[in-house]
Amino acid sequence: MAQPTNLSPPLRTADVTVAPTGRRESTSIPLPSSNSELTNSLPGPDHAATLTSGGAAVIVTECRNIAGYEILEELGRGGMGIVYKARHIALKRVVALKMILAGAHARSKDLERFRAEAEAVARFQHPNIVQIHEVGEADGLPYFSLEFVEYGTLSKKIARDPQEPRYAAETVEALARAMQYAHERGVIHRDLKPSNILLADGGVPKITDFGLAKRFDDESERTQTGQVLGTPSYMAPEQASADFDKVGPPTDVYALGATLYDLLTGRPPFSGSSVLDTLEMVRTREPVPPGSLAGHVPRDLETICLKCLQKDPARRYTTAGALADDLRSFLDGKPIKARPVGSMERAWRWAKRNPWLAAMGSAVAILLVAVATITSVLSYNLSIQKRAAEDTAIREQAAREEAQRLERLALAEQKKAEKARDQETAARKTSAEQRQLALNTVRDVLIRVDELMKKDERLVPIRLDIIRQMVTNVDQIRDHALKNPLEDNTEALAYTRIGQVYFSGNRITDAVEWLTKAHVILKRMAEEAPNDKRMMRDLAAACQSLADAEWRLGHGSKSRALQAEALRLQMRRAELIEKNGFEMEAADAALEVAEAYARVAYDDLRLGRPADALRNYLASEKSFEALPPPLPQWLKVRRIRSESRVRIGDALSRLGRTDEAQKSYLDALSSREELLQNTRPGPNAVLLKTDVGQSRMYLGDFFLMARNDATTASLYYGQCFDIFQAALADNPQNLDIRQRLAATYYRLGLVAGQRHGIAALAGAAIEIAPQARYYAECLKMREELAKIDKTDMQGQVEVLLSYARVGRIDDVDETAKNILKQAGTDPQSLFQTACGLSIVGGGTADAAVRCRDQAFEVLDKLIHHGWEDRFGLNTDPDLDAVRRDPRYKELLKKMDTLIPEPG
Numbered sequence: 001m002a003q004p005t006n007l008s009p010p011l012r013t014a015d016v017t018v019a020p021t022g023r024r025e026s027t028s029i030p031l032p033s034s035n036s037e038l039t040n041s042l043p044g045p046d047h048a049a050t051l052t053s054g055g056a057a058v059i060v061t062e063c064r065n066i067a068g069y070e071i072l073e074e075l076g077r078g079g080m081g082i083v084y085k086a087r088h089i090a091l092k093r094v095v096a097l098k099m100i101l102a103g104a105h106a107r108s109k110d111l112e113r114f115r116a117e118a119e120a121v122a123r124f125q126h127p128n129i130v131q132i133h134e135v136g137e138a139d140g141l142p143y144f145s146l147e148f149v150e151y152g153t154l155s156k157k158i159a160r161d162p163q164e165p166r167y168a169a170e171t172v173e174a175l176a177r178a179m180q181y182a183h184e185r186g187v188i189h190r191d192l193k194p195s196n197i198l199l200a201d202g203g204v205p206k207i208t209d210f211g212l213a214k215r216f217d218d219e220s221e222r223t224q225t226g227q228v229l230g231t232p233s234y235m236a237p238e239q240a241s242a243d244f245d246k247v248g249p250p251t252d253v254y255a256l257g258a259t260l261y262d263l264l265t266g267r268p269p270f271s272g273s274s275v276l277d278t279l280e281m282v283r284t285r286e287p288v289p290p291g292s293l294a295g296h297v298p299r300d301l302e303t304i305c306l307k308c309l310q311k312d313p314a315r316r317y318t319t320a321g322a323l324a325d326d327l328r329s330f331l332d333g334k335p336i337k338a339r340p341v342g343s344m345e346r347a348w349r350w351a352k353r354n355p356w357l358a359a360m361g362s363a364v365a366i367l368l369v370a371v372a373t374i375t376s377v378l379s380y381n382l383s384i385q386k387r388a389a390e391d392t393a394i395r396e397q398a399a400r401e402e403a404q405r406l407e408r409l410a411l412a413e414q415k416k417a418e419k420a421r422d423q424e425t426a427a428r429k430t431s432a433e434q435r436q437l438a439l440n441t442v443r444d445v446l447i448r449v450d451e452l453m454k455k456d457e458r459l460v461p462i463r464l465d466i467i468r469q470m471v472t473n474v475d476q477i478r479d480h481a482l483k484n485p486l487e488d489n490t491e492a493l494a495y496t497r498i499g500q501v502y503f504s505g506n507r508i509t510d511a512v513e514w515l516t517k518a519h520v521i522l523k524r525m526a527e528e529a530p531n532d533k534r535m536m537r538d539l540a541a542a543c544q545s546l547a548d549a550e551w552r553l554g555h556g557s558k559s560r561a562l563q564a565e566a567l568r569l570q571m572r573r574a575e576l577i578e579k580n581g582f583e584m585e586a587a588d589a590a591l592e593v594a595e596a597y598a599r600v601a602y603d604d605l606r607l608g609r610p611a612d613a614l615r616n617y618l619a620s621e622k623s624f625e626a627l628p629p630p631l632p633q634w635l636k637v638r639r640i641r642s643e644s645r646v647r648i649g650d651a652l653s654r655l656g657r658t659d660e661a662q663k664s665y666l667d668a669l670s671s672r673e674e675l676l677q678n679t680r681p682g683p684n685a686v687l688l689k690t691d692v693g694q695s696r697m698y699l700g701d702f703f704l705m706a707r708n709d710a711t712t713a714s715l716y717y718g719q720c721f722d723i724f725q726a727a728l729a730d731n732p733q734n735l736d737i738r739q740r741l742a743a744t745y746y747r748l749g750l751v752a753g754q755r756h757g758i759a760a761l762a763g764a765a766i767e768i769a770p771q772a773r774y775y776a777e778c779l780k781m782r783e784e785l786a787k788i789d790k791t792d793m794q795g796q797v798e799v800l801l802s803y804a805r806v807g808r809i810d811d812v813d814e815t816a817k818n819i820l821k822q823a824g825t826d827p828q829s830l831f832q833t834a835c836g837l838s839i840v841g842g843g844t845a846d847a848a849v850r851c852r853d854q855a856f857e858v859l860d861k862l863i864h865h866g867w868e869d870r871f872g873l874n875t876d877p878d879l880d881a882v883r884r885d886p887r888y889k890e891l892l893k894k895m896d897t898l899i900p901e902p903g
Contacts, residue, residue, distance in 0.1 A: 095145040118144040120213040128178035130208040155194035162294040168263035176324035192255035193234040232278035233268035234258040240282040250313035257308020265293040307338040492521040506788035515546040536573040540566040554793030560603040567596040594623035608869035610654035654871035669695040693723030705875035714751040742781035749774035775805040797832040804839035834858040835878035842881035
């Protein structure tokens, strides 16, 4: 039995008595199958009540103490029994104690049924049947103690929600094995249903409430004409008709099928507005196939379920064990023995259920044949006897009659077709609604689970397993329902989530595969609905996610094209919303446009086009400034604008506007520090602290490269090192922080060899170490990151630079070849590869000279493909060896002929 709860779901009905003609229908007081189904409306422990049972008044008495047991609480009561949670004092275990409810006033019939239940359960020892511990009497009244099952009923788990097909099949297989065990011992349950199935630890189902059980050879009920025992929605037709001669193991097989139906669809096979309506449906109607109510039901499982629900017991599974074996075949992917019902059999069943209509149809058909025959004979005789004029008149009349007949037939066919169309439309609507509900459920669960788990990179494999299962569910829903492209958005969402998980786990190639699937689906949907504002937004977000992944693979131009596509979509969406949208919706659209401009500008900057980057960043800032309150004060908006100020500083530096660049960097740092000071501890504070560390790194780069001030640069590097090291200690599995810390080690290596830089670091929390140590730490971290996905171009480039700094020239040579083969003409990858070759190209050895020559070849290719970042060529410390070579001036002259120097 289950533990107490304050919830009050609907109670189950223990049995129903249908009175003979002329008497009103009556039902017994409902008996909860577990304490979780007990309502406050039932008599409490401090009250007595008068219940009606078969028309006689019964006085309810309260429980007395039973020797050897300590009563803990009442779990539930109904028309015949009451169940307590009790402790067996000697054995020190919790049990469910069941007693006769009416006490000394109990009828002999109730006592017999109570003892019959105890006897039935006592002979069973099966893991899927609630076990009985002891049978006894107190004050001359029987009681028995049962296994205490504490996780509620199967009906509570279903709660009108369809369950997974595999879970449904496994559950009913276990129940069928248990009933086969009971049948082999001569007992039929006769009241199997979800509320009589309790769930033990681990979800193990256990059958309970054998209050209506009977032995095969029991003749006691055959004389009770008109009495129907059981729960209407789950009883077999022979039970509904009170045909006791046919009640046997197939009756329980029917109930198992009804339970399987409930698991698959969230509702029983039949449920009328009243008990009598339900009984009539059980006797005369065929159940709606489960797949019509829940589109994810496999065909074989539906066939098994409908075979159990056959009206004729001989057409069901002969035994519960045969049902269990067929379910096991389904679960193992093997052929099942059950076969779907054919159209001829369905017609025969209809005729059998509607004999009067079938007979009428046959009579009409015979009559029509007879009329046609007689009319033909008369027409022939008249044609001989009548004159030519009369013959003509008859033919004209016959033609008119034929036209009228054909018209009537056509009208009948039209009405039939209209009715079929209406039924099909209703079915399509129901299917679409079911599908949308299922898709929404998948989406909500997917997003919720992923949001809870995405903070920890150690959970990436688990997240992927969960999301793959969600995608499988989406595929099943799509395959078993109508095609409606507007509903496939959930499928694209699932693909996007998988791609994002792979991306955060540094598996970039896998990320691109899934993000591309999402992009293709959403682009097709956007083409089919060109003015759908929601679709534009979803497609723009997919473009941006895919662009980030393509960039990591070294496809910079493709990334920039995707970001530009996202910007165009957001601008078009903003135009449509401005014409006929809400004010807040328009503000949200304007925010999306501002952010899209910033993303395009960032790609321009990384592709070596600082002028284009500055222009797009300024457009982004203009859009941000136009946002209505309170959007400009949102944390998200302020973070994006602070990042934009950093990147504007980068662009200004590359265009030679050094003082403006420094101001932009310092403004960004000041804004981020202010945000951090005004934010309470939590996830947002962690993000803002990382932002502050990144700003300090950018300032260090600026002072090192633009100001040639290694002392100030080293101070900023030391400060950002403190921040990133502390963040990594709090979250060791965070790949983003590990990448940032590795980059900081690299920069510390650049300044560690300079005397002023070392002095500046004395004020930081970092231990002053030789230059080689910083580079070694950087290489160690970057190699670990690069192992996750060797196609991650950015990761390979970072490893290349670290190889160069520790002097592993052979590794530099091999890695550079691999990168150049994959990068093609990608500007960012070419520039960084040239940097790595330049670092090891500073000596006079053959290998060094070869690497320096190759660095010039890469830079020449870079300039021919539109590289405009002259600042990077002139200031990046990694290119020192190239700048000392006489060929560098020739390289700049060639650049001047292609791109004018910024004035």
